[in-house]
Amino acid sequence: MTRGLSDREQRVCSAIARREQAVIDDLALHVALPTGGGNRAAIDESRERLTSRTRALGATVDLRPGQSPPSWLHGAAHPHLPPLPVAVCRRDRGLGPAVLLAGHLDTVHDPLGPFQRLVIDGSRSRATGPGCVDMKGGLVIALAALEALEECGVALDWTMLLNADEETGSFQSSAVILHESQAVAQRPMGGVGIALEPASSDGGLVTQRSGSGQFVLVFTGIAAHVGRDFSRGVSAVNRLAEAVLRCAELSRPEDGAIVNIGPIQGGHATNVVPDHAQAWGNVRFSTTQQCQALCASLDLIARSVGGTCHVAVGRPAKPCTPDVERFALSVRTVSEALGLPLPFASTGGVCDGNLMQAAGLVTLDTLGVRGGGLHTTGEWIELDTLVRRCQLLAVSMMRAATGQA
Ligand SMILES: [Zn+2]
Numbered sequence: 001m002t003r004g005l006s007d008r009e010q011r012v013c014s015a016i017a018r019r020e021q022a023v024i025d026d027l028a029l030h031v032a033l034p035t036g037g038g039n040r041a042a043i044d045e046s047r048e049r050l051t052s053r054t055r056a057l058g059a060t061v062d063l064r065p066g067q068s069p070p071s072w073l074h075g076a077a078h079p080h081l082p083p084l085p086v087a088v089c090r091r092d093r094g095l096g097p098a099v100l101l102a103g104h105l106d107t108v109h110d111p112l113g114p115f116q117r118l119v120i121d122g123s124r125s126r127a128t129g130p131g132c133v134d135m136k137g138g139l140v141i142a143l144a145a146l147e148a149l150e151e152c153g154v155a156l157d158w159t160m161l162l163n164a165d166e167e168t169g170s171f172q173s174s175a176v177i178l179h180e181s182q183a184v185a186q187r188p189m190g191g192v193g194i195a196l197e198p199a200s201s202d203g204g205l206v207t208q209r210s211g212s213g214q215f216v217l218v219f220t221g222i223a224a225h226v227g228r229d230f231s232r233g234v235s236a237v238n239r240l241a242e243a244v245l246r247c248a249e250l251s252r253p254e255d256g257a258i259v260n261i262g263p264i265q266g267g268h269a270t271n272v273v274p275d276h277a278q279a280w281g282n283v284r285f286s287t288t289q290q291c292q293a294l295c296a297s298l299d300l301i302a303r304s305v306g307g308t309c310h311v312a313v314g315r316p317a318k319p320c321t322p323d324v325e326r327f328a329l330s331v332r333t334v335s336e337a338l339g340l341p342l343p344f345a346s347t348g349g350v351c352d353g354n355l356m357q358a359a360g361l362v363t364l365d366t367l368g369v370r371g372g373g374l375h376t377t378g379e380w381i382e383l384d385t386l387v388r389r390c391q392l393l394a395v396s397m398m399r400a401a402t403g404q405a
Helices: 007-017 020-031 040-056 132-151 174-185 236-248 288-304 322-337 352-358 383-401
Strands: 060-064 086-091 098-104 126-128 157-163 191-195 205-209 211-220 258-266 276-285 307-315 344-347 380-382
Touching (some): 007 132, 020 040, 020 132, 020 383, 040 060, 040 157, 098 132, 098 383, 126 383, 132 383, 174 191, 191 352, 191 383, 205 322
Parallel strands (some): 098 191
Antiparallel strands (some): 086 157, 126 380, 211 307, 258 276
16 A cells, blocks of 8 residues: 555556566667667667557557758758657547657667667666667656556546657657647647656656757868968868857856867868868757847858858757746655655756747657666666656656546
């Protein structure tokens, strides 16, 4: 008997506890699928395994085409391949508020690197593996939660989105995420968004995130032989350098405004005045107004030195609105009933939760699992909290879908 949970919620929690070994096996299976680096075979297999389980729960599954990202983005585009699709799994009984779950199949890990499998430590309290916490753990607890809810006869309306480009900015999947988030927010009974990102490092729930945008500064000059015609040349690299230093001065990290520049590229030989140079960068901001001011300043600086600037704001800022705070407090009540304290946190990191909330959907985005070492070859998951995090997710969904969140 867990104080603070209803009989029905406790039945769901028991159904989840019985699944513990199955969830760990499922995690090992998905961690062993190397979905980093745009590895389509593994991404397709991971998607198919997850979507077939949502089908078994009565969901319809649509594969929506992704969009091509801007051609100037650094490292995000696969120019010879079509954009990655987004799976939209929908179980809609038309009952009440709906829950939109968002998960990403991709990781940052090299699909051919040495970090390949889930390795469980001797005490079975922890495991390491590529993507185990970000976010394959989140994906497998979401499926286990949905299956336990169904087994216990708890009928909810939910949609699960599975994209595969979150780690490169979701430029291919953002239109689908925005569309589905708006659709849930505009239902007569509304709904909430939940992204399955891992908890913050202290196990906390992130209620506030910065926004993020990518940009490129492009400069052209006049090529000339360094020895014969140096004074006829115009160096694009010198223009770029001037702009880079001025852009860097825009950072005010204490106010949430960050401008980071790199990589940079320019010229092709030391004895030629370079006629082309460009630099890619990333801006972070805490409000829409700050974002607009930073973008305008980048553009002005580039133009004042004879260049151009392109910006793509992939993730708007995600403030802690009163509705988000209410939802977070409801989740905290559940977490404390399960014996897991849930501090609130804010971060400069971004995720698909930024997009969901920007579309008008009240969203919490760290309801996945707990662990650490994200994006490193030491990535680890707290196996001993896996069941409770799954229970937290399931009960939070129940309360949200019955208007108690
Ligand atoms: Zn993630």
